Amino acid sequence: MTTAEPDPVFRTGSGRLCLDFIRTLRWRDTPQALEELTTPEALAAWVRQLGPYDPDQPIATPTARTLATAQETREAVHALLAAARTTTPADCPSAARRLLNKVASGPTPHPVLDESGTLTHTAADPITAALAAIARDALDLATSPLLPRVRDCANPACGAWFLDTSRPGTRRWCSMDRCGNQAKKNTWRARHPEHS
Numbered sequence: 001m002t003t004a005e006p007d008p009v010f011r012t013g014s015g016r017l018c019l020d021f022i023r024t025l026r027w028r029d030t031p032q033a034l035e036e037l038t039t040p041e042a043l044a045a046w047v048r049q050l051g052p053y054d055p056d057q058p059i060a061t062p063t064a065r066t067l068a069t070a071q072e073t074r075e076a077v078h079a080l081l082a083a084a085r086t087t088t089p090a091d092c093p094s095a096a097r098r099l100l101n102k103v104a105s106g107p108t109p110h111p112v113l114d115e116s117g118t119l120t121h122t123a124a125d126p127i128t129a130a131l132a133a134i135a136r137d138a139l140d141l142a143t144s145p146l147l148p149r150v151r152d153c154a155n156p157a158c159g160a161w162f163l164d165t166s167r168p169g170t171r172r173w174c175s176m177d178r179c180g181n182q183a184k185k186n187t188w189r190a191r192h193p194e195h196s
Contacts, residue, residue: 007045010036013175015163018138019150020050022078028159037074040067043127051130052109052121059126066127069103073131076100077138081161084142085150092142104135155179 011023022028024036024046037043040062048059062070076096083091109121109129123129141147141163149164153174160174173179 007048008036008042010046010049011160011175012050014161015165016137016141017050018077018081018134018141019161019163021046021134022074022081023160024074025078026159027157028078030157030159035071037067037071040064043067043070047127047130051126052133053126054120054122057120057122057126062127070127070131072099073103073135076103077134080138080142081150084147089142100135100139103131104139106132108133108136153179 010020011026012020014020014023026032026034026036037046043066044059044061047053048055051059053059076099079096080089080092080100083089083093107123107125107129109123109126111119112122113119141150146163149169150161151164151171153160153162154172155174158174158179160179162171162174164171
């Protein structure tokens with residue numbers, strides 16, 4: 001009897017679904033760039049982990065074409081938000097804008113309230129619906145007053161973006177557990193070389 005491999009654990013905590021999704025290409029634009037959506041199974045695992053679905057809802061393994069669409073959607077989200085952060089959403093490349101508009105037009109996960117009062121979400125095609133939700137979230141964020149609160153992680157080796165929802169607007173790290181903690185350790189080691 002073979003046991004199924006556990007799903008990979010994807011990074012979360014950016015504050016927006018679309019920002020969590022673009023994190024699936026880690027260390028973007030560096031020699032260490034790492035694609036996390038390497039297989040259709042990895043895409044299904046991402047949707048299981050970050051989608052709004054009931055954990056018991058089955059999510060079928062997508063096709064290779066759906067995986068390619070997901071990767072293309074992720075890159076279109078990145079292009080849109082990069083343009084919006086630099087100048088204006090109107091400067092998003094037209095191919096990226098057309099793709100996001102198309103993907104966003106699909107059905108999204110819809111809420112269902114069960115007899116016990118528990119709210120879950122469902123969709124006929126959970127992966128396509130999750131991609132529609134991601135595209136809609138990106139279009140909304142790019143044109144939102146929250147856009148100036150999208151920050152780059154202060155760790156130069158990270159490259160992740162996050163939505164700073166802190167009251168003073170001074171959050172520096174994509175995650176205190178990851179980059180923030182590492183920065184604190186590095187600062188401490190620099191001040192106390194005798195303990196390194």
